[in-house]
Amino acid sequence: MLGKKFDTTLSDMVNMGEVQCNVVEWLTKIDKSGLPGRYRAWIYQHGVLPRILWPLLVYEFPLSKVEALERKISACLRRWLGVPRSFSSIGLYSTGTKLQLPMKALTEEYKVKKTRQVMTLRERKDAKVEGAKVKIRTGRKWKAEEAVKEAETRLKHSVIVGVTAVGRQGFGMTTKPRWDTANEKGRRELVQQEIRQMEEESRNVKAVGMKQQGSWLNWQGARSRALTWSEIWSMEGYRLSFLLRSVYDVLPSPSNLYTWGLIEDPTCTLCKDKPASLQHVLSACPVALKDGRYTWRHDSVLKTIAAKLDTTRRKKRKMQKNITFVNFVRAGEKKDNQAEGLGILGTASDWQMTADIHQRMSFPAEIAATSLRPDIVIWSQGTRQAVLLELTVPWEDRIEEAYERKMAKYQQLVEDCKQEGWRTWCLAIEVGCRGFAGQSMWRALRTLGVVGAERKKLITEVCREAEVASQWIWRKRDEVWKSAK
Known part of the structure; x- marks a missing residue:
């Protein structure tokens, strides 16, 4: 019920205590509901959080009390999502991490x-409201008026700086509302967005000081994943827990158990040589490599990519003579409504394909003679075009390194193919072992002509294959595989 309660003391202390008790009661009922953890988290996000925000708005809650409520909520969310108590709140609420959950922080919303x-009271037009001199009290730790002034200063400064291009963006690719041209409603929205940005920056500052749970800051070549509620609901509880704990490296690996003081020897039980960190288990153990565990994961991802490309190359489509990706429009001209380009696969109709699954492929002799075996080769005899795709499933920190290594490995083969009269492309693609596609894969699919919803769907499927395979490698980390017996 909307409104504000008053008692004889005209103080909000009793009402704030009642709100805190209600929150604890609601969380307890959800906890005892018997539902899977991911459903409990959804109930909090869409049932409890909206009911809390109104009392936080009308009563003079200090920030310290709101933070205390958030700590209780975060403890429940960690338990429901299957992560340990040491799991940082950055992983729960941040919108700038590589793995983003659809949950909002109570402190940020407050x-x-x-x-x-x-801002609403400051822009008031009613004389009575203005005469009331209403003050927003939020405690000594944080002042709402000061936060508004800081946000406005940052927005005015952004007008001077202008819109900056990020990564491979060109000039003018992104636009955003300007403070100097926005109306009152627009300025309120801009200030609220800036407050959220300031909160995200404070989380990033904390992440920089965290060696393990902040390691995602070094994933230079990996694309972010924003999980939706439908994706979370479709996940098994263990899979969601593994994904969260692996991204922030809080799984009970021997290396972590040794750091936590729970075991005395962190050495890998397979190679008997190096400490068994999560990175070692999933991508660096020589015995696991010899057993074929990493090869099995690689082939699982490769099958998904090969199946999609095989379907794409067989499609009947309008042929184009040259490859076009962006149609530039001159000043005064109208944009052509035709497709911007079909990629390499749109330039021929006689594509053939072979994939190196289970190491059974030999490079097509009509293109060039070589002992190298790219993971996928697609070629057209009629147009004398060839595409070499090389897949790597590395540790996310080494995606860029893997890309450079693979491109250098096949550079000479590309030159040999060109000397034989073949127009050749080498596309190195990376998918992180924890289920994060590299930017190289996004670009490679666009080059081939897999765009739009098809590209997003394929990347989702590929990430899932890598993630599930790594989960299985983790669960069987101390066992000898049957293929090795």
């Missing part, structure tokens, strides 16, 4: 509500 209240 600050956004209070700043909007400050």
Whole structure:
């Protein structure tokens, strides 16, 4: 029920205590509901959080009390999602990490509500409201008025700086509302967005100081994953727990158990040589490599990519003579409504394909003579075009390194093919072993002509294959595989 309660003391202390008790009661009921953890998290996000925000807005809650409530909520969310108590709140609420969950932080929502209240009262047009001199009290730790001033200063500075291009973006690719041209409503929205950005920056500062749970900051070539509720619901509980714990390296690996003081020897039980960190188990153990565990994961991902490319090359489509990807429009001209380009696969209709699954492929002799075996070769005899695809499933920190290594490995083969009269492309693609596709894969699919929803769907499937395979490698980390017996 909307409204505000008053008692004879005209103080909010009793009402704030009642709100805190209600939150604890709601969380307890959800916890005892018997539902799977991911459903409990959804109930909190869409049932409890909206009911908390109104009391936080109308009562003079200090930030310290809101943070205390958030700690209780975070403890429940960790338990429901199957992660340990040491799991950082950055992993739960951050929108700038490589793995983003669809949950909102109570503290962030509280600050956004209070700043909007400050701006609404400041822009009031009613003389009685202006005469009331309403003050927004949020405690000594954080002042809503000061936060609004800081956000406005940052927005005014952004007008001077302009829109900056990030990564491979060209000039003018992104636009955003400007402070100097926005109306009152637009400025309120901009300030709220800036408050959220400031909260995200504070989380990133904390992540920089975290050696393990902040290691995702070094994933230069990996694309971010934003999980939706439908994706979370479709996951088994153990799979979701493994994904979260592996990304932030809080799985009970021997190396972590040794750090936590629970075991005395962190040495890998397979190779008997190096400490068994998560990185060692999933991508660096020589015995696991010899057993074929990493090869099995690689081939699982490769099968998914090969199946999609095989379907794409067989499609009947309008042929184009040259490869076009972007149609530039001159000033004063109208944009052509035709497709921007069909990629390499749209330039011929007689494509053939072979994939090196289970190491059974030999490079097509009509193209060039070589002992190298790219993972996938697609070629057209009629147009004398060839595409070499090389897949790597590395540790996410080494995606860029793997890309450079593979491109250098096949550089000479590409030159040999060109000397034989073949127009040749080498596309190195990387998928992290924890299920994060590299930027190289996104670009390679666009080059081939797999775009739009098809590209997103394929990347989702590929990431799932890598993630599930790594989960199985983790679960069987101390066992000898049957193939090795």
